[in-house]
Amino acid sequence: MKPLLEVKSLRTSFFTEAGEVRAVDGVSFSVAPGKLTGLVGESGSGKTASVLSIMRLLPESARIVGGEIIFEDRNLLELSEPEMRHVRGAQIAMIFQEPMTSLNPVFTIGSQIGEAIRLHQQTSRAETRHRTIEALRMVGIADPERRTDDYPHQLSGGMRQRVMIAMALSCNPKVLMADEPTTALDVTIQAQILDLIRELQGRLGLAVILVTHDLGIVAEYADDVTILYSARVMEQAPSAELFRNPLNPYTRGLLESIPGVDGARHHRLRAIPGSIPSALNPPSGCRFHPRCPRAIPDCSAIDPPFEAKAPNHYAACIRV
């Protein structure tokens, strides 16, 4: 299927006093309607910067320095700010990590969802209220007619995240980007929210980009997975393929470091030695080579090309 949103060798840098920090360095991925792409990586690997680049909502110190973001045959990076405002919310919506603070405490949730609707559409007061209630019903809020007049503090964390999803979807966007939507929630609520996102993705034909550091979530929900490490893509494949046959040593390291319930009991959990390199001064060659168990001298010299190692399965590693 033709992808709806395609990110092509995106490069985003933060310009700090210490110098240029490459937060996203040639990242490519895409997402098709009705599919869920998982964007996985450690803190500082460039997941959030990639997503914010798509929205063009980067902080002032950051700039997109290269690449293309193609959405419906248009390069979002070439749009003017007013044109971009019509894309945000109406075409591409986003939900954030902290449902507790992503709602304005001084307005009712209904008025905030209504505001989101009226940002992009001219609707009457009654029509807005009706659509607000429908949006709340769609995300599984019980008794939406009454709940719409509640303030955020009257709702639990899970309900607030549902409200955020309702708000994001209130203008029928085609792409939903969720930046660690469940990190602040407990595990049972996490599953409910993700099930909800998956259900809406299927029902509305949404293209979803799910940013997470949790491989378990990706295995369960994602159709395609992109593994990021130190601003670069390490591996990209359909989810089932990636978990069955991880190619990149980094991906393998990640999978091995997941505690299992069926493994040998008295073994130490395996971890990847070392820590993520400084983005200011990344290692030469493959970014992962100082920590890689299979590194050879060439790894520090050659920038590994990102290429197909199997059908639909891409990786950046000269050792596979």
Added chain:
Amino acid sequence: MNADRSLRAHLRSAAAPETRASGFTREWRMASRTVRFSAICLALFYLLAAASPFFASYDPAYQNRTMPDCPPMALHLSALSEWSHGFFYAHPMQMTDAAERKFTQDMSRRVYIHLFTRGHLFTTDSESEPYFMLGSDGLGRDLYSRIVYGSRVSMCVGLLGVLISFSLGITIGALSGYLGGAIDFLIMRWSEIEMSLPSFYFLLALAAVIPSGMSTVATFFMIVAIMSFISWAGFARIIRGMASSVRSRPYVEAARALGASRWRIITRHIIPSVLGYAIVAATLSIPGFILGESALSLLGLGIQEPAASWGNLLAQAQDVQNLARYPWILIPGIFIFLAVMSFNFLGDHLRDRLDPASAG
């Protein structure tokens, strides 16, 4: 002690049978006696200002040349048989010593006071035989009537001044805080310059250039404009700080992700979030305007005679001789005191209610 009282008030309201009392009733019950008294005072003063011609007994500019510096007159209740003349009467004052301005009461005669007559709350048959409830000034004008009319200036200067300086402060502060960068820098340096000016002398200098031929209304607006111009800066700086912290809140980011414009974020998220503070600060800064106008008028730079303001009424009390001989000319000061204290108590109360974190 205070906490104890508010706790009791809380328990009382919680135990009250009508759990869904209206907002005002509930607030009234929770307020302390001081706050209630303040609210009543202010309501009364604004009523005086709104209906001055009704509450005043006489034209505030009418000079009774035979009765300058007349002391307050005692009020007597009429005997039942005389009620057709008036419920109350006073004995007229007769000036016996023009140099010393000594008055004696003519006990043989009575001036009847009529209620709700000729559009006044209470007045006498004619201005030539007046009843001076709070005495008269050096020109024989009724001090009470002048205080009533003076409330218009003194009570409105605060409201209008705060309205102007706070709308300026909120707009400028919110823009500065949200936009940041060069605009922020320029606005903040400008406000620093303005704040470093010694404000009262600056006020004096500006007031001194008001042309003397201006009408009272024009002078009033000039004074308000000058005081607002001086006082927006400090307020804008606080709003700016709050705005720049709200700016990075996740809900602002979420609004941007939904496609909200800057203008929308400022009006919809930044301003509402600083409004609670603004209301409190506004209430607490009204006394400054009232005192500022009083000070200017006291020095003769504000509202000019024959128009009355509480400040220029007090101007006569500057002379110790006058004050010793005619102590009633200090009465406008009591009104200023009450108004200022009431706004302060009310402001403190609003702060406790709207911003519980700062209570203490």
